[in-house]
Amino acid sequence: MSSIPLKHFKKGTPKPELPEDGILRFYSMRFCPYSQRVRLVLEAKKIPHHKIYIDLSEKPEWYTDFSPLGKVPAIQLPGLKGQPALVESLVIAEYLDDQYPGEGPLFPKDPLQKAQDRILIERLAPAVSAVYPVLFTKNPSPDALTNFENALEVFEVEITKRGTPYFAGQKIGIVDYMIWPWFERFPALKYTLPEKYELDSKRFKNLLKWRDLVAQDESVKKTELDAQIHAKFMRTRHANEPNYDVAFEPL
Amino acid sequence: MSSIPLKHFKKGTPKPELPEDGILRFYSMRFCPYSQRVRLVLEAKKIPHHKIYIDLSEKPEWYTDFSPLGKVPAIQLPGLKGQPALVESLVIAEYLDDQYPGEGPLFPKDPLQKAQDRILIERLAPAVSAVYPVLFTKNPSPDALTNFENALEVFEVEITKRGTPYFAGQKIGIVDYMIWPWFERFPALKYTLPEKYELDSKRFKNLLKWRDLVAQDESVKKTELDAQIHAKFMRTRHANEPNYDVAFEPL
Numbered sequence: 001m002s003s004i005p006l007k008h009f010k011k012g013t014p015k016p017e018l019p020e021d022g023i024l025r026f027y028s029m030r031f032c033p034y035s036q037r038v039r040l041v042l043e044a045k046k047i048p049h050h051k052i053y054i055d056l057s058e059k060p061e062w063y064t065d066f067s068p069l070g071k072v073p074a075i076q077l078p079g080l081k082g083q084p085a086l087v088e089s090l091v092i093a094e095y096l097d098d099q100y101p102g103e104g105p106l107f108p109k110d111p112l113q114k115a116q117d118r119i120l121i122e123r124l125a126p127a128v129s130a131v132y133p134v135l136f137t138k139n140p141s142p143d144a145l146t147n148f149e150n151a152l153e154v155f156e157v158e159i160t161k162r163g164t165p166y167f168a169g170q171k172i173g174i175v176d177y178m179i180w181p182w183f184e185r186f187p188a189l190k191y192t193l194p195e196k197y198e199l200d201s202k203r204f205k206n207l208l209k210w211r212d213l214v215a216q217d218e219s220v221k222k223t224e225l226d227a228q229i230h231a232k233f234m235r236t237r238h239a240n241e242p243n244y245d246v247a248f249e250p251l
Numbered sequence: 252m253s254s255i256p257l258k259h260f261k262k263g264t265p266k267p268e269l270p271e272d273g274i275l276r277f278y279s280m281r282f283c284p285y286s287q288r289v290r291l292v293l294e295a296k297k298i299p300h301h302k303i304y305i306d307l308s309e310k311p312e313w314y315t316d317f318s319p320l321g322k323v324p325a326i327q328l329p330g331l332k333g334q335p336a337l338v339e340s341l342v343i344a345e346y347l348d349d350q351y352p353g354e355g356p357l358f359p360k361d362p363l364q365k366a367q368d369r370i371l372i373e374r375l376a377p378a379v380s381a382v383y384p385v386l387f388t389k390n391p392s393p394d395a396l397t398n399f400e401n402a403l404e405v406f407e408v409e410i411t412k413r414g415t416p417y418f419a420g421q422k423i424g425i426v427d428y429m430i431w432p433w434f435e436r437f438p439a440l441k442y443t444l445p446e447k448y449e450l451d452s453k454r455f456k457n458l459l460k461w462r463d464l465v466a467q468d469e470s471v472k473k474t475e476l477d478a479q480i481h482a483k484f485m486r487t488r489h490a491n492e493p494n495y496d497v498a499f500e501p502l
Contacts (some may be wrong), residue, residue, distance in 0.1 A: 007446035077363075084363065091369045111349035112328075112335065118342045 008041070008244040010053035015062045022079035023235035024049040028072050030054050030232050030247035033128075033181030034089040035073040036223055040177040043094045045102030049075075057242055093178065106174040120158060120167070121178045127151035127181060135185060139191070139237045149203070155179070156207045164227055165213055172217055176210075183211050184224055191231035192238075214227065226251060259306035259495040263373055266313045267303055275300040278314070278442035279323050280307050281498035282431030282484050286324040287474055291428040292344045294470035296353030298413035300326075341372065344429065357425040371409060371418070372429045379433060386436060388480040389489045391444070395469075400454070406430070407458045416464055423468055427461075434462050435475055442482035443489075477502060 004016050008029065018025065026042060026049045030033030042049050055062055059070050066085040067074040075092055076085040086092050097106045108114045130147040134140045159167060167175035189197040201208060214220055228251055236243040254484060255267050257279065269276065277293060277300045279286030293300050305314055310321050318325040326343055327336040336345050348357045359365045381399040385391040409419060414418040418426035440448040465471055479502055487494040 050500050084367070086366050086370065088370055088373055091373070095362050095366040098365075111346050112337075114349075115342050115346040116335070119337065119339055124340055124344070126469050132443065154288075212349065 004050060004052060006053075006248045008053040009060045009063075010055040011055035011058040013060050015060070017229070018050055018052075020078070025052060025066075025078065026050065027052050027054055027074040027076070030245060032056075032072050032231070033185065033224070036181040036184075037089040037178050038092050038096075039223045040076065040180065040219050041096045041106065043170075043222045044106060044177065045100045046095060046108040047096060047100050047102070053244065055244055068174055077199075089242055090118075090178065093174065097174070106168075106177065108168075108173070113173040117167075117173075123154050124179050124182065131182065131186070134189065135192075135234055136237050144198070149200070150198075152207070156204050158223070159206045159210050159248055168208065172214065174213055177219070179216055180220060183214070184220075184227075185230050187227040188234060191228060192234050205235050208236055231246055255301060257304075257499045259304040259375065260311045261306040262309040265312050266311070269303075269329075275302060276317075276327040276329065277278055277301065278305055278317055278325040278327070280305055280494060280495055282476070282481070283307070283323050284436065287432040287435075288340040288429050289324045289326065289343050289347075290474045291431065291470050292357065294349045294473045295357060295423075295428065296347060298351050298353070300439050304346070304495065306495055308495075318435060321363075324475060341369075341429065346427065347463055348425070357419075359419075359424070368424075368426050371426055374405050375430050375433065378405070380498045382433065385440065386443075386485060387488050396448070400451070403450075403455065403458070407455050408422075410457045410461050417461065424464065427465055428470070430470060431465055432463070435471075436481050438478040439481035439485060442479060442484050452461075478496070 004018070009016065024042075024047060026038065026052065030037065030053055032086050041047075056072065057078045064070055066076050067208075069087070071087055073089055073092060074085050074087045075096075076083060083152060086095060108117060110130070116146075123131065127148065133144040134148050142228065147207060158224050162169075166172050199208060217223075225247060229247060232246050235242070236246060253267070260267065267280050272493050275293075275298060277289065279290065279302065292298075295402050305311065305323050305324065315321055317327050318338050319444060320338070324340055324343060325338045326347075336484060337346060345358060359368060380401060381395070381402045384395040390396075399499055403466055413420075414472075418430075437450065452500060476498060479497060483497050484494070487497060
């Protein structure tokens, strides 16, 4: 879709030259799970877009024009008056869902179901905070792993209670896409932790079934990176020299 | 509307006996700004509700039935199947706005405007983090005040840019209500800080004009507490003995 080079833009690099084609511009970092949320919605709704990758350690000077706090993801809407930019993965996801019909809405139309799904997505936050010390430190404490698993249990309980293959029901939907990016990253732990860590197949039985199912989704496949690539990136972070461009290197 | 006693329920206190009248139940703490957000929506949309206050230092054992993480605000919907409970102030606000027509919607109907308003509400977070050390420590550092004012400047810039009396336009709307609770608390600083602190009337000219205007709103008046009451509560927190019930005492 675009001739923008496959690399992360850094401090000192000029703005990419983009065609004035009115097509949505998507600013992200290739390993950022919040950015992947937006990319999943873009793919699921087949929304044309240009991808621009941002180096988060050394952000290009021009990036705050699109995201005042320098955060990814951001989208810019060059087809609209003033070429507005939006930030915050969930805000962008809902905007795209409202604005582009695609093959149907990803958010539930019922206000109560929608509120409950938004609360469930927010409840991933403790698991995310708990998994960071596991993913991004070289030798995480056993406590860190226990905290992570306890926080994740909410999702095993919820998918079991809902009794459907996806959190959204019989078809994949917003909760599935908004939590997926972290589940794509967990298998990298078997490469980065000494004991080839895996989620307990009994304790997380239904959640792991869900994971295998979601991994087959077309939009998920389009955005996925191999667990070994994730592990390779994590190692560059462990060494305090994050290399975002390993995403584009062969395994 | 309700005969529930005007006090915060504590550990060891039994569940309040509520009539089976199907009326929405609103769980909050009287000084909690996030709870006030929900209360403002309840008032603005004239939604009948019972108020139940929760002591956040010593939460009653039964409270996790309504809010799994023990947080306020929460609402419970006894009129619906399963009597579902919802948490997270913004999620509740949007649910109430979708579900109760009232005198018109508080959230913008245009998806772009709605996304931009949600982003602006999220941008209050840095000001909130920055103001906590000022509000709730006895002798805040001058740096803390500077950080707070810098974070607040986003709102002076934005109201000036929008050029309307309210963030929502000619009429009060969701951004106004969602950020108001913190602006109600700032004037308490003149009672808790040694130098009778006030926001700079030149630097925050339009924001202060907005504050005076919002203070006249009927729903705001119904939910407000006097700056001296806020200061009284802050002093109980400074002493590490938060007394939530000072909200119901005379000045």
